[in-house]
Amino acid sequence: MSDYERALALLPELSELRRELHRNPEVGLKLPRTTALVMQRLRSLGYEPQEICESGIVATVGSGAPVILLRADMDALPICEQTGLPFASENGAMHACGHDLHTTMLLGAAKLLKERETQLCGTVKLMFQPGEEIFKGAGAMLRAGVLEDPHVDAAFGLHVGADGPVGMVCYNDETALMASCDGFRITISGRASHGSTPQMGIDPINVGAHLHLALQSLIAREVGPDGRCVLTVGQFHAGSAANILPDSAVLEGTIRTVDEAARGHLVRRMREVAQGCAALFGAEAEVEMLSEVPPLICEKGLTADILRFIGELPVPGVTLAGGERTSGSEDFALVTDEVPGCYLFLPAGQADESGKRYPSHNSHVRFDENVLPFGAAILAHCARRWLEDHGKTTAANR
Ligand SMILES: [Zn+2]
Ligand SMILES: [Zn+2]
The missing domain is CATH 3.40.630.10 (Zn peptidases)
Structure with missing residues (x-):
């Protein structure tokens, strides 16, 4: 049988x-x-x-x-x-x-x-x-x-x-x-202040907004059209009230691709862009990898x-x-x-x-x-x- x-x-x-x-x-x-x-x-x-x-x-x-x-x-x-x-x-x-x-x-x-x-x-x-x-x-x-x-x-x-x-x-x-899956968490540390005096603080939401756009540019401008790459930010958490600049903001996302070279490039650039974008506005960024799975x-x-x-x-x-x-x-x-x-x-x-x-x-x-x-x-x-x-x-x- x-x-x-x-x-x-x-x-x-x-x-x-x-x-x-x-x-x-x-x-x-x-x-x-x-x-x-x-x-x-x-x-x-x-x-x-x-x-x-x-x-x-x-x-x-x-x-x-x-x-x-x-x-x-x-x-x-x-x-x-x-x-x-x-x-x-x-x-x-x-x-x-x-x-x-x-x-x-x-x-x-x-x-x-x-x-x-x-x-x-x-x-x-x-x-x-x-x-x-x-x-x-x-x-x-x-x-x-x-x-x-x-x-x-x-x-x-x-x-x-x-x-x-x-x-x-x-x-x-x-x-x-x-596809590969590189999950990441970026924690942006700014400085809290009253919402009416933003010049007294460093706004992590502003940094996060710029960072989100900059990360999308990696897909649009730095990998070829055939690379089948995805970079998704699926979480963006910050703040607790309309009149407070918060201390920090957290973005979590995932990078997926079937191309090992593109994978290495995107993970490295995600880190650089996070650090660079934070530095641009006087904030700090900490990057943590949540998962690292190859194709x-x-x-x-x-x-x-x-x-x-x-x-x-x-x-x-x-x-x-x-x-x-x-x-x-x-x-x-x-x-x-x-x-x-x-x-x-x-x-x-x-x-x-x-x-x-x-x-x-x-x-x-x-x-x-x-x-x-x-x-x-x-x-x-x-x-x-x-x-x-x-x-x-x-x-x-x-
Ligand atoms: Zn399953
Ligand atoms: Zn499943």
């Missing part, structure tokens, strides 16, 4: 698990309930999972080299769910990005792999991470040594999408699949292997769609920066009763659970087949 047929038989079990996760979402780097559920589930399958950092779980199946890592993220978003689904979250957070499905798919794959452990030609390492939405979880697990002991040779991850039907596999083996680039050879393995699964109507690009970011890029990696999107769009579809990160978004066996089968089958192919090479080279 193929991994897909075996995964299909798990659908009721996977659906129940996914709904349990969906009903109890947790946000950020601390996911105590989710972690406990995943650990307990892995133990019941015969694994010996380890929590290598808070809510960062690693488990292995098989033995020896080579080693392929399968990754799922487990965190939710601070959004009040409004889907009205019977298993909707009521705790003020929501799995609006589908990470509940990722966790479930990897647990499904864990079961499929464990059942045929003796047939594995190497090791599959499972990585369950927290804090993807804040771009912190993968970094924490890397620092805790997720890629060592045993050393990881390749890494593979999936993300569900809220558009398109189940059965599509979207990839990019030419350019970056996802996600899939390794060509590994992606070709994975797509070939997916083609072996007896799934009716599978469509492989190349050229996928998004200006979204993923901290799995920190992993693919270290080892050859492949990341794919699996559309799983589902309309509500009125036929409406919503994007991910929306409080109304729904996902089609038929993606669960599809994703679980892809993870298990591709890992097993990759070990088969590369295990042979490793053995032949000895």
